[in-house]
Amino acid sequence: MKLGDGVEQAVHAVAMLAALPDGGLLSAAALAEFHGVSASYLLKHLQSLSRAGIIASEPGPTGGYKIAKSPDAISLLDIVLAVEGPEPAxxxxxxxxxxxxxxxxxxxxxxxxxxxxxxxAERAYRRELGRVTIAQLAREVEASDDGSIAARGCAFVELHMRPSNRQT
Known part of the structure; x- marks a missing residue:
């Protein structure tokens, strides 16, 4: 089974948004820059994630994206279905x-x-993706990080994070 590049980009974007402090936003351009991917291609997937209720957007020149629900409530399956659609492979x-x-x-x-x-096979694949949450992945990265991954992300977020204009 082959998933599109958008799935990888979407998972990384959601993971990064999940790590933002409350009230923080990142623009699509910033997310694309951090991951070294096309902003227009990533934007298409961010819109799909927003329609699925995984992330939320704030429009305007100072807007951006933020996580829409708890990272414990977002599975890899949620992201795959948002990006690739619900049809079986x-x-x-x-x-x-x-x-x-x-x-x-x-x-x-x-x-x-x-x-x-x-x-x-599809049911088994989806069942396994449904078991893995963004929060779980973050804990696994944190457990194996010597601090350099966190430092890289924190430095980037400090430069690019925007404050939300909305109360959550």
Whole structure:
């Protein structure tokens, strides 16, 4: 299974927003700069995350993005579904019914066994992504960080964070 680059960018952006102090915002441009990615491409995914209620945006020249709910309540599955959509990765087109000598209707009464196996794998994949939260990932990074990762992020946030104009 191949997920688009937007999933990685979205997960990192959400993780960074989750680490902001209360009332802090980061612009799409700042998030893109920190991760070295295209601002316009990242913006598309930030909008999807906002529509899904994972992050919130404040419009205007001094606006930006912030986390919309607790990092403990945001799973990797939430982010994948926001960016990639809810459709399963494998979509059976029933090609077994095609070909030069098609079988009569009714020959294939059970669901395709290939489709059934792929959907079982999809459920397992989604179940595992649903178990991993942004908060859990942050704790894992913190446990393995010698301080340099945190220092890099804090220095960047100090330069680029904007205050929110809204009460949360």
């Amino acid at each position: 494998f979509r059976c087109r029933e090609i077994r019914r095609n070909g030069p000598n098609p079988m009569p209707d009714g020959s294939f009464t059970a669901p395709c066994q290939i489709n059934a196996a792929m959907l079982r």
